[in-house]
Amino acid sequence: MTQLSHSEIPNIIIDTDPGIDDCAAILFALGLEKMGLLNLLALTTVAGNVPLDYTQKNARIICDWADRSDVPVYAGAKQPIIKSLITADDVHGNTGLGDAPLHEPKTPLQAQSTISFLIQTLTEAEKNSITLCAIGPLTNIALALKANPECKQGIKELVIMGGSYLNICNITPNAEFNFFVDPIATKIILESELPIRLFPLDVTHKACITTPRMDQLRQLANKNGPRIANLLQSYSRYDIQEFGLEGGPLHDPCTIGYIAQPDLFTAKAVFADIETNHGLMEGAMQVDWNQKLDKKPNVDWFYEVKADAFFELFTQAISKLP
Numbered sequence: 001m002t003q004l005s006h007s008e009i010p011n012i013i014i015d016t017d018p019g020i021d022d023c024a025a026i027l028f029a030l031g032l033e034k035m036g037l038l039n040l041l042a043l044t045t046v047a048g049n050v051p052l053d054y055t056q057k058n059a060r061i062i063c064d065w066a067d068r069s070d071v072p073v074y075a076g077a078k079q080p081i082i083k084s085l086i087t088a089d090d091v092h093g094n095t096g097l098g099d100a101p102l103h104e105p106k107t108p109l110q111a112q113s114t115i116s117f118l119i120q121t122l123t124e125a126e127k128n129s130i131t132l133c134a135i136g137p138l139t140n141i142a143l144a145l146k147a148n149p150e151c152k153q154g155i156k157e158l159v160i161m162g163g164s165y166l167n168i169c170n171i172t173p174n175a176e177f178n179f180f181v182d183p184i185a186t187k188i189i190l191e192s193e194l195p196i197r198l199f200p201l202d203v204t205h206k207a208c209i210t211t212p213r214m215d216q217l218r219q220l221a222n223k224n225g226p227r228i229a230n231l232l233q234s235y236s237r238y239d240i241q242e243f244g245l246e247g248g249p250l251h252d253p254c255t256i257g258y259i260a261q262p263d264l265f266t267a268k269a270v271f272a273d274i275e276t277n278h279g280l281m282e283g284a285m286q287v288d289w290n291q292k293l294d295k296k297p298n299v300d301w302f303y304e305v306k307a308d309a310f311f312e313l314f315t316q317a318i319s320k321l322p
């Protein structure tokens with residue numbers, strides 16, 4: 001693994017809709033922080049897998065699980081920019097965290113809204129200093145960029161889970177969940193001219209939690225190893241039945257793995273766009289893989305992962321938690 005010098009340690013904000021794989025991503029980030037591989041500045045929450053009342057509370061419960069009630073958690077958009085909210089409780093359960101027993105969180109909810117926090121933090125930050133990691137619908141980030149385009153200056157890169165091109169889709173025959181929930185927000189981000197690293201189903205379906213990988217987590221001598229193994233076990237049922245995958249795909253943790261160890265993943269720079277109109281192709285992506293459109297690439301589109309090394313890093317990071 002390449003060692004990062006202190007000045008290179010990424011400062012990240014995770015925008016999230018927990019969600020079981022979001023939970024895995026947040027715990028992964030907190031473990032990597034203990035390994036000195038990133039600094040987590042805040043969690044900002046959005047409606048997605050379940051409504052906002054659950055996602056903001058779940059984010060705080062996850063911080064409690066890691067004994068990290070010092071992590072600032074913010075609540076953001078309750079609804080996509082134009083559409084009504086579509087949830088994924090069939091995958092993540094009614095609360096968003098499967099069957100896990102949920103307590104009243106000790107980690108407080110910050111009074112400032114997510115949009116105002118993002119604008120203030122990114123505008124005041126050193127130029128290109130913050131990695132924004134978006135693992136839910138892109139509503140919060142699009143609203144912040146629209147309200148105050150100057151906040152772009154603080155963003156080093158946008159690392160996003162969403163979309164699908166070379167792979168099957170998971171919410172309609174043509175669209176992936178995060179991008180389908182808020183296609184307008186996705187379009188705003190794709191047109192932002194920010195450096196975008198995109199983790200679509202094309203790559204996340206190659207990072208599946210197989211039984212041996214799950215067993216390694218379950219055997220860790222802490223509370224969070226078995227906890228995340230149990231959560232991922234219930235989450236995996238959906239993708240195994242629906243898509244015949246070898247286990248649940250760790251969609252959201254791929255973004256975190258990339259931030260800590262970019263060489264685990266392979267990408268191609270392409271021009272990508274999204275259909276925002278309501279109809280058959282709503283939320284579908286057009287990806288100019290063979291440069292037919294003569295347009296400047298706007299995303300790094302990830303399509304390969306060194307899955308064993310990725311799961312080694314994931315398990316190692318989870319082992320650092322209580």
Ligand code: BDR
Pocket residue numbers: 019020021022049088091135136161170176177178251252
């Ligand atoms: C994405 O949709 C959500 O259900 C997951 O949390 C992930 O962010 C995968 O399509």
Ligand code: CA
Pocket residue numbers: 016017018019021022048049135136252
């Ligand atoms: Ca998510």
